[in-house]
Every structure is written in structure tokens, then in C-alpha cells.
Amino acid sequence: xxxxxxxxxxxxxxxxxxxxxxxxxxxxxxxxxxxxxxxxxxxxxxxxxxxxxxxxxxxxxxxxxxxxxxxxxxxxxxxxxxxxxxxxx
Numbered sequence: 147x148x149x150x151x152x153x154x155x156x157x158x159x160x161x162x163x164x165x166x167x168x169x170x171x172x173x174x175x176x177x178x179x180x181x182x183x184x185x186x187x188x189x190x191x192x193x194x195x196x197x198x199x200x201x202x203x204x205x206x207x208x209x210x211x212x213x214x215x216x217x218x219x220x221x222x223x224x225x226x227x228x229x230x231x232x233x234x235x
Contacts, residue, residue, distance in 0.1 A: 192198075
């Protein structure tokens with residue numbers, strides 16, 4: 147009987163860790179594969195319907211500034227006096 151200080155079998159830990167890493171890696175690979183397939187399908191669907199992105203030449207530039215910065219007046223906090231009507235003076 148070997149009285150060793152370790153209470154867990156390292157082979158079980160290594161196998162469990164490798165299974166976990168493989169499982170997570172499989173999930174990540176599945177997500178990337180699904181994302182790629184969805185992008186290809188959506189691109190082909192837009193092309194089939196005849197919808198194409200606009201060219202940069204056809205976009206109209208904005209005529210001057212559209213956003214103006216306005217100065218906001220800050221309200222100062224008011225001091226309120228509270229009188230307790232049940233307090234004996």
C-alpha cells in the first residue's frame with residue numbers, strides 16, 4: 147500500500163481536463179461554423195433578392211454641420227428648510 151500525500155488520481159484529473167478543453171473547443175468551433183454558414187446564406191439571400199449596398203459615389207455628403215453644441219445652464223441645488231412640527235422647542 148502506497149501512502150502518498152496526493153488524494154486524487156492525476157490520470158483522472160488529466161483526462162477530465164482534456165475532456166473539458168475538448169468540449170469547450172468544440173463549442174467555439176461550432177459557433178464559428180454556424181456564424182460562417184449564416185453569413186454565407188444571408189449574403190446569397192440578399193443577392194438573390196437583388197439588394198446591393200450603395201456605392202460611395204452615390205452617397206450625398208452632409209451640407210455643413212448637423213450637430214450644434216448648446217450651452218446647458220446648470221441649475222444650482224436649492225437648500226430646503228425642514229421643520230419638524232412635532233419637535234418641542
